[in-house]
Amino acid sequence: MNYKGFFFACLLAVSVSVVAQSPVYLDPSHGIEARVEDALSRMTLSEKIAVIHAQSKFSSAGVKRLGIPDFWTDDGPHGVRPDVLWDEWEQAGQTNDSCVAFPALTCLASTWNPQMANLYGHSLGEEALYRNKNMILGPGVNIYRTPLGGRNFEYMGEDPYLASRMVVPYIQGLQSLGVASCVKHYCLNNDEEYRHQVNVILSDRALHEIYLPAFEAAVKEGHAWGIMGAYNLYKDEHNCHNSITLNKILKQDWGFDGVVVSDWGGAHDMDQAIRNGLDMEFGTWTDGLTMGATNAYDNYYLSKMYENAIRQGKYTTKELDEKVRRVLRLFFRTNMNKQRPYGFLCSEAHYEAARQIAQQGIVLLQNTGNVLPIRIEACRKILVVGENAIKMMTVGGGSSSLKAQHEISPLQGLQQRLAGKVDVEFARGYVGDATGSYNGVTTGQNLQDDRTPDALIAEAVEKARTADYVVIFGGLNKSDYQDCEGHDRKSMDLPYGQDRLIKALAEVNPKTIYVNISGNAVTMPWLNKVPAIVQGWFLGSETGTALASVLVGDVNPSGHLPFTWPSSLQDVGAHALDAFPGIWRDSEKKIIDEEYKEDIFVGYRWADKKKIRPTFAFGHGLSYTTFKVSNLRVKNKVTHDGQMTFTVDVTNTGNREGDDVIQLYISDLKSSVERPVKELKAFQRVSLKPGETKTVTLTTDRRALSFWDEVSGDWKAEPGDFQAFVGDASNNLPCKVKFTLQ
Numbered sequence: 001m002n003y004k005g006f007f008f009a010c011l012l013a014v015s016v017s018v019v020a021q022s023p024v025y026l027d028p029s030h031g032i033e034a035r036v037e038d039a040l041s042r043m044t045l046s047e048k049i050a051v052i053h054a055q056s057k058f059s060s061a062g063v064k065r066l067g068i069p070d071f072w073t074d075d076g077p078h079g080v081r082p083d084v085l086w087d088e089w090e091q092a093g094q095t096n097d098s099c100v101a102f103p104a105l106t107c108l109a110s111t112w113n114p115q116m117a118n119l120y121g122h123s124l125g126e127e128a129l130y131r132n133k134n135m136i137l138g139p140g141v142n143i144y145r146t147p148l149g150g151r152n153f154e155y156m157g158e159d160p161y162l163a164s165r166m167v168v169p170y171i172q173g174l175q176s177l178g179v180a181s182c183v184k185h186y187c188l189n190n191d192e193e194y195r196h197q198v199n200v201i202l203s204d205r206a207l208h209e210i211y212l213p214a215f216e217a218a219v220k221e222g223h224a225w226g227i228m229g230a231y232n233l234y235k236d237e238h239n240c241h242n243s244i245t246l247n248k249i250l251k252q253d254w255g256f257d258g259v260v261v262s263d264w265g266g267a268h269d270m271d272q273a274i275r276n277g278l279d280m281e282f283g284t285w286t287d288g289l290t291m292g293a294t295n296a297y298d299n300y301y302l303s304k305m306y307e308n309a310i311r312q313g314k315y316t317t318k319e320l321d322e323k324v325r326r327v328l329r330l331f332f333r334t335n336m337n338k339q340r341p342y343g344f345l346c347s348e349a350h351y352e353a354a355r356q357i358a359q360q361g362i363v364l365l366q367n368t369g370n371v372l373p374i375r376i377e378a379c380r381k382i383l384v385v386g387e388n389a390i391k392m393m394t395v396g397g398g399s400s401s402l403k404a405q406h407e408i409s410p411l412q413g414l415q416q417r418l419a420g421k422v423d424v425e426f427a428r429g430y431v432g433d434a435t436g437s438y439n440g441v442t443t444g445q446n447l448q449d450d451r452t453p454d455a456l457i458a459e460a461v462e463k464a465r466t467a468d469y470v471v472i473f474g475g476l477n478k479s480d481y482q483d484c485e486g487h488d489r490k491s492m493d494l495p496y497g498q499d500r501l502i503k504a505l506a507e508v509n510p511k512t513i514y515v516n517i518s519g520n521a522v523t524m525p526w527l528n529k530v531p532a533i534v535q536g537w538f539l540g541s542e543t544g545t546a547l548a549s550v551l552v553g554d555v556n557p558s559g560h561l562p563f564t565w566p567s568s569l570q571d572v573g574a575h576a577l578d579a580f581p582g583i584w585r586d587s588e589k590k591i592i593d594e595e596y597k598e599d600i601f602v603g604y605r606w607a608d609k610k611k612i613r614p615t616f617a618f619g620h621g622l623s624y625t626t627f628k629v630s631n632l633r634v635k636n637k638v639t640h641d642g643q644m645t646f647t648v649d650v651t652n653t654g655n656r657e658g659d660d661v662i663q664l665y666i667s668d669l670k671s672s673v674e675r676p677v678k679e680l681k682a683f684q685r686v687s688l689k690p691g692e693t694k695t696v697t698l699t700t701d702r703r704a705l706s707f708w709d710e711v712s713g714d715w716k717a718e719p720g721d722f723q724a725f726v727g728d729a730s731n732n733l734p735c736k737v738k739f740t741l742q
């Protein structure tokens, strides 16, 4: 052998021995399950215990000896939360943790566009990768049960089907980058005020038909790698360690192979934490917001006390190994995945995504006399009124609070768009909450204004008299008891005396436009006096740009409501039946039993049943053009397997390009159980040029015809006649067709 040959022989020998020595768990050529088993077999008891609980506010330990790094989570769901100190809720003071704030999930849901959900998840995932976060604590898919819900803005509305279709692509977008989602809050977390004490009582039908489908889709179709248990109880067990919701439904029935993460401080009992499905314990001895014991990690339920109990023979390692397997699987999917791409923070593409989602989610609720869009050519002065025109909304609201690199306010958005063309004046109109800070992030805005409400209204009215348009930005904010974690709203009315202001302005200016900033419905006693109403959500970094583009007509509005907008609380099942927030079980006030008496009749299901006309219906959303939906056809009027294909023609009958959201609802004409009048079962967004017609295809499956049968504990579709309704809002369904399941 010559010198060269000898050299290559040596190289081969060395590389063969390196390959031979590379342990299975580190070698990606082996499947994940083989790597999990190999890593598990190498871990000591203490190492296993270390990976199943937190070591800081947002991280858990990896296995240093085996080269497995720490695992980092972060909120979620609207952007990557800035870093707090290791063991404090206060800011770590990083200078590289400002992010793009994406629109709140209520806005995402109102796009009715699964592609936007995918873009959202993907963009957020890139930001998470840059920040070295392995799991985003989101998205949230709790059902909008009452407009008082403090966290409704973080969720995807009232309808299980809509939320299901939107959550799946969000997860896929995020996880395609090797960043885990942690879908929350599983389940029945519909009460903020008493979230730690509420024990939900409901029928199996309501559980399966209304409150679980979005989680089920997240698991079965989105293949979510994480689920966060909710704070509240179900059947007297906390949802972070619940034998029915976690062991039976999530893991056994749905085959979930990811990790169950406790909500921060949601674990309460060692034995239940061991046996009832919890895999990673976080935030114990904190309230998840501001309070907490220092360095409590060794005192977690799944920490030293569990380790000692195993050493004392009280438990085998059976449950522990099962948890560790799931955690290792998560590691190999995320921080041990060497194929993960690089991330980007605050890239132009992310701002563009945030803007596009916001533009598609803004809902034109009312436009009497076509006051909107603002005609710039015929306009000299616009008066902008209201605290929400200037207040930064990305700070506040609880754990979803962000440190946005920039946030363009509605006023700035209009000023930028109209610069050099129209005078934009501002009047404060009302003072809501002049403060702006969360966990040490401050907006830096000085919003203090000590004038009386009368003086503020008088100033706005005076300026409104000479304005071509008045645009009021009001609504809620992210302060306590508004749209904020930890509390529910106390009333459905607009706070801070806004109703008086809005009425006064509408009286002096016929071109008054009200833009409501919130994640919840509010009462509108001035509804018939204000010609144009827009739902502006919490839109994140690009708030002002997106709103301005819709108001002046650069973008034709196309969002549709993901919840019913009732005219008062009495039109909501939970309130009509006095079933929110429940009844204290005893004088100690430890548990409050909340019976969901309205059962499956949530949102439009309740309005339909009681023949209530809401202020704005579920699925409602106007455009600057008009559409006609016609010629509904069904492929096979008799079906054996429940698979159905419907086609319908949609024509743009106006003179502007625009998008419509075509919705299909199904009604079971005869059933052995009471069923909703109709339920959403398919939808499709469609873009049309003026005069253009497109044929939209909508498909449904057997589940779309089924109800949850409490006797068999399964879905059941009863043979018989059904009716499908198609249109572009739950109260505008001009086409219908009957079909039969045999």
Ligand code: BGC
Pocket: 075, 076, 137, 184, 263, 264, 287, 288, 289, 399
């Ligand atoms: C919230 C969760 C959040 C967690 C961590 C809790 O208070 O309920 O949604 O992910 O804190 O911040």
